[in-house]
Amino acid sequence: MDGPQQRLRAVASAQNGQFASAQALGVGLTFGVVRSLRDRGETIGMRRGVWRFRAAQGDPDMAVTAYLACWPHGVVSHASAARHHGLQRVGVPLLPVITIPHGKTRRPKGVTVHHSRALAPCDVLTVGGVRYTSLARTVCDLSSGDDVWETLALLDDAVALGARPTWIQQRAVALAAGRDGVALLRAATRPDAAAEFRSWLERAAAHVYQVSGIPDPEWNVLVRDGAGVIGRVDALWPPWSVISEKEGLRFHTGPRQRRKDAQRFNRLADAGYAARRFGWEDVVSAPSDMAATVVRALRTAGADLDPARIPERIVLPGRPFA
Numbered sequence: 059m060d061g062p063q064q065r066l067r068a069v070a071s072a073q074n075g076q077f078a079s080a081q082a083l084g085v086g087l088t089f090g091v092v093r094s095l096r097d098r099g100e101t102i103g104m105r106r107g108v109w110r111f112r113a114a115q116g117d118p119d120m121a122v123t124a125y126l127a128c129w130p131h132g133v134v135s136h137a138s139a140a141r142h143h144g145l146q147r148v149g150v151p152l153l154p155v156i157t158i159p160h161g162k163t164r165r166p167k168g169v170t171v172h173h174s175r176a177l178a179p180c181d182v183l184t185v186g187g188v189r190y191t192s193l194a195r196t197v198c199d200l201s202s203g204d205d206v207w208e209t210l211a212l213l214d215d216a217v218a219l220g221a222r223p224t225w226i227q228q229r230a231v232a233l234a235a236g237r238d239g240v241a242l243l244r245a246a247t248r249p250d251a252a253a254e255f256r257s258w259l260e261r262a263a264a265h266v267y268q269v270s271g272i273p274d275p276e277w278n279v280l281v282r283d284g285a286g287v288i289g290r291v292d293a294l295w296p297p298w299s300v301i302s303e304k305e306g307l308r309f310h311t312g313p314r315q316r317r318k319d320a321q322r323f324n325r326l327a328d329a330g331y332a333a334r335r336f337g338w339e340d341v342v343s344a345p346s347d348m349a350a351t352v353v354r355a356l357r358t359a360g361a362d363l364d365p366a367r368i369p370e371r372i373v374l375p376g377r378p379f380a
Contacts, residue, residue: 062086067111072186075114078126079107105166122188124154127166132156133182133189135172139196142185147208147215148200157191157199172199176233193221194229203238206377207342210307213243217309223247245379252306255338258378259304260292262341263348265375267293270349271367272356275302283329289322291333298359301326301333302352304341332359345372 065085070077082092092109095101101109108126110118121138134142137151157172158164165171181195191199197216201209217223230244245251260277267275275293281301282288293302303323326333332355340348349368357363 063091069187070111070114073126073188074110074116074119074122076104076108076110076118076122076126078129079109080129081126082109105168121154124156124166124169125188127169128156128158128164128171131162131164132158132171133177133191135191135196136170136199139191140200142190143193143196143216144219145196145212145215147212178232181229192229193219194226195233197221197226198229198233198237198240198243201237201239201243203242205239206242207339209239209242210246211339213246214307214309217307223309242379246307247309251379255378256304256306258376259306259338259341261376262345262374263293263302263304263336266341266345266349266372267352269369269372270346270353271364272349272352273361281326281329281331283325285325288325288329291326295356295359295361298356298361299331300352300355300359300361301331303333303335305335305337307338342374345374346370 062085066077066082066087069081069085079089079092083089092101096103096109099112101111104110104118104123105127108123121134121142124138125132125134133139133156134154135157136155137148138155140148141150151170153168153170155170155172156164157174157177159177160173160175162173177191177195181192183190183192190196193216197212200212203209213226216226224247226243227247230240230247234240234244246255264274264277267273273295275295277293278290279294280287280290281294291301292304294300305319323333323335334351334355336348336351346368349372350365353363353365353368357365
């Protein structure tokens with residue numbers, strides 16, 4: 059095997075076994091050699107101008123195929139990049155998604171093509187021979203001002219995968235102009251956003267309790283046990299020793315804080331409190347279920363409440379970071 063073919067195999071090995079005809083020419087092969095690889099059964103055509111070595115392991119990656127169909131201008135982006143990064147919430151896109159710079163004309167059939175004027179080097183991650191939008195840029199691209207909670211959930215998942223909130227904040231600041239979803243990310247990752255979001259959760263929970271016929275709790279109460287102060291709880295119904303705690307976005311609390319929260323929860327149980335914990339998605343996605351959980355805890359402790367008063371659908375007031 060001569061040098062150019064060795065170089066082509068090395069290129070393809072970093073691209074799911076695939077290569078573009080233009081890449082083959084770039085390493086010194088001719089169109090005739092590319093056709094002879096096909097005729098000898100060593101490669102199969104994935105689409106016009108894109109080939110794959112039959113010996114390649116695993117299934118063909120259609121996002122890589124689309125990327126090579128746009129080579130050298132495109133990057134795998136949006137839902138296709140999300141799949142690469144492990145953002146399972148997004149799911150598998152119907153068509154592979156590629157972003158290319160404005161002024162470039164690449165519209166391969168069966169590929170969703172976006173154009174961008176602002177694709178900075180820091181927004182691109184190269185894996186093997188394939189370029190993807192970074193995790194932070196992918197979250198910005200998928201954000202939507204029309205779906206606040208899905209955007210926040212996507213942000214939360216990205217941080218859980220290792221994206222630093224400060225990194226997303228920097229990219230959101232740079233990309234927010236005219237994009238409501240990115241502006242939401244910018245607001246949610248501000249240094250002071252955790253307190254604002256927590257305050258909103260408390261206001262939303264108070265609304266849920268009120269419309270569900272639950273007595274007003276005492277808010278932000280300091281509780282103690284025999285060893286001293288346990289901590290400040292979000293909501294307490296003193297006659298029945300029932301507590302409701304809200305958990306914010308994951309990236310607003312670090313591992314040390316989560317350990318402290320778990321220890322505090324155990325101390326509350328040991329001190330005789332019936333504590334119930336709710337994530338932010340419980341508040342925004344299933345407020346009626348949250349209310350029902352609180353009502354059950356209060357009824358078990360002796361409160362005279364009617365579960366039938368809980369509305370099937372509860373509309374929350376406003377939204378955070380508005």
